[in-house]
Amino acid sequence: MIMATGQSLPGQRRWQRVLGTLMIWLTAAMVTLSVLTAGAFLGLLLWFAGSWLTAEGMASGGVLVRFWGNLQQLLFQPSASLGIEAMLPAIIGTVIMIILMTVIVAPLGVLVAVYLSEYAKNTWYTELLRIAIQNLAGVPSVIFGVFGLGFFVYAVGGEIDGWFYAETLPRPTFGTPGLLWASLTLALLTLPVVIVASEEGLARLPTSMREGSYALGATRFETIIRVLLPAAGSSVLTGVILAIARAAGEVAPLMLVGVVKYAPTLPVSLQAPFIAFEQKFMHLGFFIYDVAAHANVGEGRLGLICAAAVLLVGLVMLLNLTAVLLRKRLRDRYQALSEE
Amino acid sequence: MSEKLSYKQHISAQFNAELDAIKNDLLEMGGKVENQIELATEALLQTDSEPAEAAILIDRSINRLEVEIDEQCARILARRQPAASDLRLIIAIAKVTTDLERIGDEASKVARVAIKLAPVQSPQPTELRFRRIANHVNRMLRQSLDAFARQSVEQAVKVVLSDADIDDDYHSAMTELQQAMRTHPDHIEYLMEQVWALRSLERIGDHASSIAEQVVYLARGVDIRHADNEGLRNLIN
Amino acid sequence: MPYMQRDALIQASQFQSTAARTPPGLVVQQLSLSYPGNGSALVDINLDIPAGAVTAVIGPSGCGKSTLLRCFNRMNDTIEGCRYSGAIYVGDNNVLAAATDVTALRRRVGMVFQRPNPFAKSIYDNVAYGPRIGGIRRKRDLDEIVERALRDVALWDEVSDRLHTGALRLSLGQQQRLVLARTIAIEPEVLLLDEPASSLDPISTLKIEELIYELKHTYTIIIVTHNMQQAARVSDWTAFMNGGKLVEFDETDRIFTNPVERATEDYITGRYG
Numbered sequence: 001m002i003m004a005t006g007q008s009l010p011g012q013r014r015w016q017r018v019l020g021t022l023m024i025w026l027t028a029a030m031v032t033l034s035v036l037t038a039g040a041f042l043g044l045l046l047w048f049a050g051s052w053l054t055a056e057g058m059a060s061g062g063v064l065v066r067f068w069g070n071l072q073q074l075l076f077q078p079s080a081s082l083g084i085e086a087m088l089p090a091i092i093g094t095v096i097m098i099i100l101m102t103v104i105v106a107p108l109g110v111l112v113a114v115y116l117s118e119y120a121k122n123t124w125y126t127e128l129l130r131i132a133i134q135n136l137a138g139v140p141s142v143i144f145g146v147f148g149l150g151f152f153v154y155a156v157g158g159e160i161d162g163w164f165y166a167e168t169l170p171r172p173t174f175g176t177p178g179l180l181w182a183s184l185t186l187a188l189l190t191l192p193v194v195i196v197a198s199e200e201g202l203a204r205l206p207t208s209m210r211e212g213s214y215a216l217g218a219t220r221f222e223t224i225i226r227v228l229l230p231a232a233g234s235s236v237l238t239g240v241i242l243a244i245a246r247a248a249g250e251v252a253p254l255m256l257v258g259v260v261k262y263a264p265t266l267p268v269s270l271q272a273p274f275i276a277f278e279q280k281f282m283h284l285g286f287f288i289y290d291v292a293a294h295a296n297v298g299e300g301r302l303g304l305i306c307a308a309a310v311l312l313v314g315l316v317m318l319l320n321l322t323a324v325l326l327r328k329r330l331r332d333r334y335q336a337l338s339e340e
Numbered sequence: 341m342s343e344k345l346s347y348k349q350h351i352s353a354q355f356n357a358e359l360d361a362i363k364n365d366l367l368e369m370g371g372k373v374e375n376q377i378e379l380a381t382e383a384l385l386q387t388d389s390e391p392a393e394a395a396i397l398i399d400r401s402i403n404r405l406e407v408e409i410d411e412q413c414a415r416i417l418a419r420r421q422p423a424a425s426d427l428r429l430i431i432a433i434a435k436v437t438t439d440l441e442r443i444g445d446e447a448s449k450v451a452r453v454a455i456k457l458a459p460v461q462s463p464q465p466t467e468l469r470f471r472r473i474a475n476h477v478n479r480m481l482r483q484s485l486d487a488f489a490r491q492s493v494e495q496a497v498k499v500v501l502s503d504a505d506i507d508d509d510y511h512s513a514m515t516e517l518q519q520a521m522r523t524h525p526d527h528i529e530y531l532m533e534q535v536w537a538l539r540s541l542e543r544i545g546d547h548a549s550s551i552a553e554q555v556v557y558l559a560r561g562v563d564i565r566h567a568d569n570e571g572l573r574n575l576i577n
Numbered sequence: 578m579p580y581m582q583r584d585a586l587i588q589a590s591q592f593q594s595t596a597a598r599t600p601p602g603l604v605v606q607q608l609s610l611s612y613p614g615n616g617s618a619l620v621d622i623n624l625d626i627p628a629g630a631v632t633a634v635i636g637p638s639g640c641g642k643s644t645l646l647r648c649f650n651r652m653n654d655t656i657e658g659c660r661y662s663g664a665i666y667v668g669d670n671n672v673l674a675a676a677t678d679v680t681a682l683r684r685r686v687g688m689v690f691q692r693p694n695p696f697a698k699s700i701y702d703n704v705a706y707g708p709r710i711g712g713i714r715r716k717r718d719l720d721e722i723v724e725r726a727l728r729d730v731a732l733w734d735e736v737s738d739r740l741h742t743g744a745l746r747l748s749l750g751q752q753q754r755l756v757l758a759r760t761i762a763i764e765p766e767v768l769l770l771d772e773p774a775s776s777l778d779p780i781s782t783l784k785i786e787e788l789i790y791e792l793k794h795t796y797t798i799i800i801v802t803h804n805m806q807q808a809a810r811v812s813d814w815t816a817f818m819n820g821g822k823l824v825e826f827d828e829t830d831r832i833f834t835n836p837v838e839r840a841t842e843d844y845i846t847g848r849y850g
Contacts, residue, residue: 121657208694212756215650216707216763217684226706231697351847421806423833423845561835 052303109194145253148185182258190243201235383454613658633812687765693752750781
């Protein structure tokens with residue numbers, strides 16, 4: 001309007017406008033750059049992985065045949081010549097550990113979030129608790145590994161062995177790194193994400209929704225279980241998705257609490273109790289590290305690493321996709337509140 | 341509660357203006373009706389047709405005002421949904437307007453009688469009583485309108501109570517007219533006109549009284565239309 | 578005079594033998610309430626709310642009308658540091674007594690709020706929520722309750738083909754009727770309506786008002802509203818509050834044609850207080 005009347009903007013306002021425009025362009029450029037970089041990186045990964053898998057090595061024939069052959073070899077058979085183990089046990093180990101972690105972290109995180117959001121009064125204590133939780137997210141992951149080893153493996157695991165597996169001592173059962181401790185350690189690592197997301201989800205629900213439930217004679221517990229948590233479900237799932245993404249990428253702490261280069265048996269079986277909580281297991285992230293550090297593959301090493309990396313990335317994406325679809329279904333059914 | 345509702349201003353200045361406008365219109369109409377009665381009774385008593393013509397002319401503007409005020413009432417009811425004293429004001433104004441219009445009609449009748457009687461020299465045995473009745477109803481109307489403007493319950497009740505005071509004059513005048521008819525059967529046509537005029541004046545008194553009753557409803561929210569004298573006196577004490 | 582009429586009304590409803598049930602009246606005695614750091618919100622309220630009728634509570638913003646309403650089902654208990662004294666009798670029970678089972682009370686005294694607040698559940702589950710926490714499990718019983726409640730609020734015909742879709746997809750007006758159905762489903766005796774139509778369009782508002790009129794035969798209804806015309810339209814009795822005090826309580830007809838108190842007159846005619 002000022003422009004239309006032919007007057008120039010006051011100096012300060014003109015400067016602010018120029019600055020604003022500049023910021024928008026800068027942001028756009030940076031976003032584009034990062035997307036391109038990520039794309040290029042993924043492309044390179046695929047390229048290296050592909051060329052290694054289709055290279056004439058263990059199998060021979062056409063490109064597709066070589067690809068299948070090499071992939072099968074990689075997945076199912078350990079290779080003495082390459083100095084690597086089969087990849088499938090590592091994939092299964094990773095998936096089982098993440099599922100187990102999710103099962104632990106989701107209820108635990110929701111429980112803490114419910115306490116903070118619905119029960120706790122605003123005192124210095126809860127304030128301290130919130131700060132502690134947020135700081136927990138900033139602790140280097142290897143520290144969690146150290147904690148897991150010290151607390152879960154030695155303290156808790158040692159105690160359990162003393163009570164339930166005394167006859168096999170001194171050979172430890174739970175008093176040694178294993179699947180359960182690894183899952184618990186990662187659960188602890190990702191707990192802040194789930195808590196913060198869930199608490200925000202609960203806090204966003206209007207007071208009127210709680211009052212509506214109370215007014216029908218519901219107790220606070222009934223209100224939380226039947227009204228608030230279903231309504232905050234998509235926020236909780238968002239937290240869980242973030243937790244899975246974070247957990248799938250962790251290797252360092254796992255090396256301390258349960259992951260090994262080679263495990264003779266899978267941590268799952270078709271016979272009860274189906275999951276061997278105390279067993280050590282293989283992990284895709286560790287596999288990549290192992291290949292990078294120790295394998296005897298000469299020129300093809302980079303391609304092998306890339307193939308494993310592509311698999312890991314694909315796995316994380318798959319897990320995320322499942323959770324995202326679940327959240328979408330939940331939202332579709334009851335239309336998100338935020339759209340109001 | 342104070343005797344008179346001292347009107348505080350509405351939050352809506354527009355509403356204030358509308359109420360002021362309608363009240364002013366009503367009082368203007370009242371003034372015209374008063375003027376009309378004076379002219380009509382003057383014409384009758386002076387056997388002069390000129391003021392009678394003027395009185396009949398005024399009736400037209402009174403009718404126009406009636407329609408206008410009714411429209412304003414309907415508009416305020418529809419758009420403002422008045423409550424309490426505002427609601428009573430609108431209801432009272434609508435009813436008072438009707439009474440005023442009827443008074444105007446009666447005054448016109450009196451004026452027409454005056455025009456008929458002006459050229460003839462009929463006996464006027466009741467002039468004194470006629471004058472007194474005319475003055476009385478005129479005063480009643482002025483006082484009831486005054487009471488309305490000031491929302492004075494006391495004055496209004498006095499008007500209602502004074503309605504009975506003209507009864508004596510009214511009956512005496514009727515008797516005198518009947519006697520005149522007997523003694524002057526040849527003038528019976530003109531004497532009948534005088535009966536009509538007398539009747540109209542009496543009706544004007546009734547309407548003035550009815551206006552005063554609306555004042556009490558407006559100020560107190562009490563309907564006194566069918567109250568007895570005892571109840572009326574209690575109102576002002 | 579008004580008091581005699583009121584007593585007669587209460588008595589009349591008490592001796593109604595033909596009615597399926599008789600909702601109780603409410604008696605408020607010397608009710609005072611304060612919020613922390615906010616002084617007194619209610620000051621010495623005494624009020625007899627007649628049974629089986631609609632009582633409107635009107636007054637300027639912050640006069641305590643909603644606070645009063647929230648005393649009747651102890652909704653103020655959810656506010657920290659809220660203190661009150663006095664007594665409120667619903668039938669023979671003192672609501673404010675420490676021994677009162679608040680969840681049971683709230684099933685007797687239902688409440689509908691200003692903004693429609695359906696749960697993020699299906700239409701069916703919204704209505705069935707109250708009965709379910711009340712212990713009704715059989716699907717046949719629930720189906721019956723849901724249908725009757727939705728019919729009572731004239732929503733059945735609009736939603737019977739999509740009972741299991743999300744309640745939040747309904748229009749605001751439908752949502753508010755759903756909330757009313759949800760409240761009716763637990764068969765309360767008293768209905769508290771806190772500005773139930775203030776966020777609705779005029780047509781939805783009329784529908785809600787029509788419902789209030791229909792429901793008043795089976796419930797004692799108390800409605801808080803800042804819409805005076807609405808109070809005039811739907812209520813039998815009107816209480817005018819100002820500054821946490823009850824200024825005037827009388828039949829609606831009288832309040833809106835000839836109130837006794839000057840403050841009432843000024844408020845309902847829209848004059849400077």
